[in-house]
Amino acid sequence: MIIKGHFPIESFKELDTPFYYYDLDLLRDTLDAVGDAVRRDPEFKVHYAVKANANPTILRTIAHAGFGADCVSGPEIEVALKAGFKPEKIVYAGVGKTDKEINLGLDHDIFCFNVESVPELEVINDLAGAKGKTTRVAIRVNPDVGAHTHANITTGLAENKFGIALTDLDRVVDMARALPNVELIGLHFHIGSQILDMTDFTALCNRVNSIVEHLETRGVEIKDINVGGGLGIDYKHPNHHPIPDFALYFATYRRHLKLRPGQNLHFELGRAIVAQCGSLISRVVFVKEGTKKKFVILDAGMTDLIRPALYQAYHRIENISSDSEEIERYDVVGPVCESSDVFGKAVDLPLTRRGDFIALRSAGAYGEIMASHYNCRQLPGAAFSDTI
């Protein structure tokens, strides 16, 4: 007996595939779980990392729950504001902020710019000065803490385009404090993504503690510490673990990060909030018998969900319309003219036929938002449990 997710198959029959299906009840339950885990810590501030999924309905649901937003571009700030996120709860990171993007943040008085280089700090100071404003900044520090995850999604190691090296921190802090139109409020970190080993976060806490202690001895007050995101999800078992262990995640920080009175601790969770509520739904175009293998060819491809092609990422594949007891082994592939357009090799599925619905699970994060027009393909649509 294969365990599958619950999907409104009858309604799917009316829709063009491929499309993302979002279970908004699960999203709301996930947001509640985050809320429960931080309720006793008013100094914990959770921002949703917009880059994981910027679908307007998803954004509105998260904004409605009272979360802040973590943006990495001007257009992300715009969609976040439009969805109802409050400017005073928006933080903005990114190594290549243009003048136009910085001005947008200044005009909306966002909470904080997470600054990644010296020239960026100078430009923010100049642009704020031109508007007669002073703006809050945090310095993004590269903490030199490795995360046990895929090399393409670690960001906290020494040789990296993100953040300021620890060895340069004192100099940059002094510079920030000397600039008239920026107020240095804190430090920002982000060590990577899909992290399930809490000792990675403990290592970050230890590093943050020693940096903050060092700055204190130099008379630098840090009001805001932002530890980024990165909490992973269970891609293998979305039906058993639909909601990540937020209690354990926040308890790790509560236990290991030494917050001073009056300090706030900011989090930027993306994947952990939205991944499990989304599935990419596709139809089987053909079942092709190769010489040694059978191929299930979907109408969804790497243009709809690029993670398997880009990161060799695993997504659980379910045939949600076959009740066959007979199990067959298939390579599940997309139609795009690239040999990396493969969703899974040697996948055991119930006997699969042309026209069956296939769900690619845990696709709510870094799925729809990374879709492209390659091969002149249309972008995937979106359907929601509330309205289907």
Ligand SMILES: *Cc1c(COP(=O)(O)O)cnc(C)c1O
């Ligand atoms: C991508 C990113 C996040 C979110 O990462 P997740 O792994 O999705 O939680 C948070 N902060 C910054 C700065 C990021 O670039």
